[in-house]
Amino acid sequence: MKLSLQQKFIIIAFLSVLALTAVIGVLAAVKTRSALLAATEKQGLMLARTVSALIINELIYEKLGLIEEGGLIDNYVRELYQRRELDLRYVAVLDNSLHVISHSDFGEFGKQYGNPFIEEARRSEVIRIRKTAVAPGSSHDLEFAAPLSIEGKHWGVLLFSLSLEDVEEEIRSIIMQIVTLSLLALVFLSVLIYFLSRRFIKPVIDLAQAMGEVEVEMREKTIPVAGSDELSRLVQSYNDMVRRIRSANEEMKLAHEKLLQSEKLATLGVLASSIAHRINNPLGGLFNCVRLLQRQGDDAGFRRNYLEMVLEGLESIEKTVSQLLWTAGRREGEEKRSEVTAVLSRVLKYLDYRMKKQEIAYRQEADVSLVVSVAPHDLEEMFLNTMLNAIQAMENGGSLLVSAVRESNHVRIRIEDSGTGIPRDGLENVFDLFYSTKKAGEGTGLGLWMTYELVRKYQGQIFLESQEGVGTVVTFIIPEAV
Numbered sequence: 370m371k372l373s374l375q376q377k378f379i380i381i382a383f384l385s386v387l388a389l390t391a392v393i394g395v396l397a398a399v400k401t402r403s404a405l406l407a408a409t410e411k412q413g414l415m416l417a418r419t420v421s422a423l424i425i426n427e428l429i430y431e432k433l434g435l436i437e438e439g440g441l442i443d444n445y446v447r448e449l450y451q452r453r454e455l456d457l458r459y460v461a462v463l464d465n466s467l468h469v470i471s472h473s474d475f476g477e478f479g480k481q482y483g484n485p486f487i488e489e490a491r492r493s494e495v496i497r498i499r500k501t502a503v504a505p506g507s508s509h510d511l512e513f514a515a516p517l518s519i520e521g522k523h524w525g526v527l528l529f530s531l532s533l534e535d536v537e538e539e540i541r542s543i544i545m546q547i548v549t550l551s552l553l554a555l556v557f558l559s560v561l562i563y564f565l566s567r568r569f570i571k572p573v574i575d576l577a578q579a580m581g582e583v584e585v586e587m588r589e590k591t592i593p594v595a596g597s598d599e600l601s602r603l604v605q606s607y608n609d610m611v612r613r614i615r616s617a618n619e620e621m622k623l624a625h626e627k628l629l630q631s632e633k634l635a636t637l638g639v640l641a642s643s644i645a646h647r648i649n650n651p652l653g654g655l656f657n658c659v660r661l662l663q664r665q666g667d668d669a670g671f672r673r674n675y676l677e678m679v680l681e682g683l684e685s686i687e688k689t690v691s692q693l694l695w696t697a698g699r700r701e702g703e704e705k706r707s708e709v710t711a712v713l714s715r716v717l718k719y720l721d722y723r724m725k726k727q728e729i730a731y732r733q734e735a736d737v738s739l740v741v742s743v744a745p746h747d748l749e750e751m752f753l754n755t756m757l758n759a760i761q762a763m764e765n766g767g768s769l770l771v772s773a774v775r776e777s778n779h780v781r782i783r784i785e786d787s788g789t790g791i792p793r794d795g796l797e798n799v800f801d802l803f804y805s806t807k808k809a810g811e812g813t814g815l816g817l818w819m820t821y822e823l824v825r826k827y828q829g830q831i832f833l834e835s836q837e838g839v840g841t842v843v844t845f846i847i848p849e850a851v
Contacts, residue, residue: 410498424524470525658675662675705743707850713752755843780849781844
């Protein structure tokens with residue numbers, strides 16, 4: 370069957386319009402879908418970065434003991450989950466062992482999450498994203514896993530899921546609009562082509578004019594495309610989101626500046642308290658020596674002995690002042706060897722008066738040959754802090770036993786008292802900075818913390834056992850000097 374020119378024109382034009390309409394419709398649908406998903410993903414990334422930074426700040430504050438553990442993080446999770454502009458399935462904060470420490474669903478608290486997606490996020494420094502299906506054939510979610518890490522220190526993972534139900538519904542709506550408009554355009558253009566084909570034999574000018582009219586009609590039909598309206602709303606939504614994020618970044622910057630200032634003040638306070646504590650211990654011994662000299666200073670031998678103790682105490686204070694950088698390990702020139710019994714003898718001179726006054730029986734079981742890899746001044750500080758705590762716990766008298774034995778290439782030192790002991794609920798905090806079970810004005814909470822830091826500095830270990838009403842045992846395991 371031979372087709373007429375008009376038929377050929379109609380078929381070719383119809384197929385061309387059909388192909389063009391299909392291509393334009395598919396491209397519009399793909400681009401719109403990509404833009405909406407990209408915007409949702411970008412929104413989730415911005416949210417993950419902002420919230421993870423806030424949570425890291427709170428974890429640092431908790432580590433420093435400046436705020437109550439978990440309180441602010443729970444508030445962040447609850448407020449984030451309740452924000453109406455975010456269609457969140459859930460929000461969770463996991464610790465470094467992937468246990469839930471905060472969740473929008475309280476029933477999930479304490480559970481351990483474990484899957485390759487979360488494990489990878491915990492070890493990573495970048496935010497992980499994956500697309501998941503709520504159920505077969507249902508809508509999808511975008512799941513974000515943001516590592517809570519700073520300078521290589523990992524705290525855990527922020528986990529939340531953005532529902533794509535509204536986004537997918539909007540995509541389906543836009544696709545239906547594109548299909549509808551494409552079909553209408555196809556029908557309209559088919560009719561137009563038919564009528565134009567009837568005039569195809571007219572002069573070329575008429576044809577050119579008709580084609581011009583077709584071009585104008587097509588331009589008029591493509592200008593008010595629904596996609597433009599949606600993109601305009603999308604741009605407006607993005608601009609609003611940028612403004613919110615900019616505001617959040619400014620707030621985060623101010624919070625960061627406040628944190629830096631707080632850290633500086635905290636460091637200054639710790640340094641001042643630490644120095645005062647280290648000077649105060651030998652100073653107490655000096656006062657005891659002076660009191661004894663006032664009472665029994667007529668004896669020349671007694672006076673000479675206690676004047677030597679006063680001199681040792683003053684030298685200890687001088688050494689403390691000259692070694693303010695003890696935490697950084699910058700004690701140059703001081704030998705890292707100490708005879709255990711010799712250091713104990715010096716410490717006992719400071720504490721002898723107080724033990725006699727409180728009727729404390731002292732007993733020592735230590736081999737004179739034991740030598741540890743610790744600077745004498747630091748070992749003296751460790752003994753002084755621990756034994757002074759023991760004496761303060763025995764106001765009505767008691768017994769104090771110090772023993773030291775060699776174990777392999779270490780020395781185990783035990784300081785055991787029969788004092789009041791420490792409550793069970795306070796045992797896990799005894800080595801924390803500024804933690805004290807003493808009455809107000811009797812303790813700074815620095816002694817055991819400083820002792821703990823000194824033991825760690827020399828790659829040693831410290832353990833504390835206590836029973837309220839029975840007494841306390843502090844055990845040091847320190848490398849033996851070669």
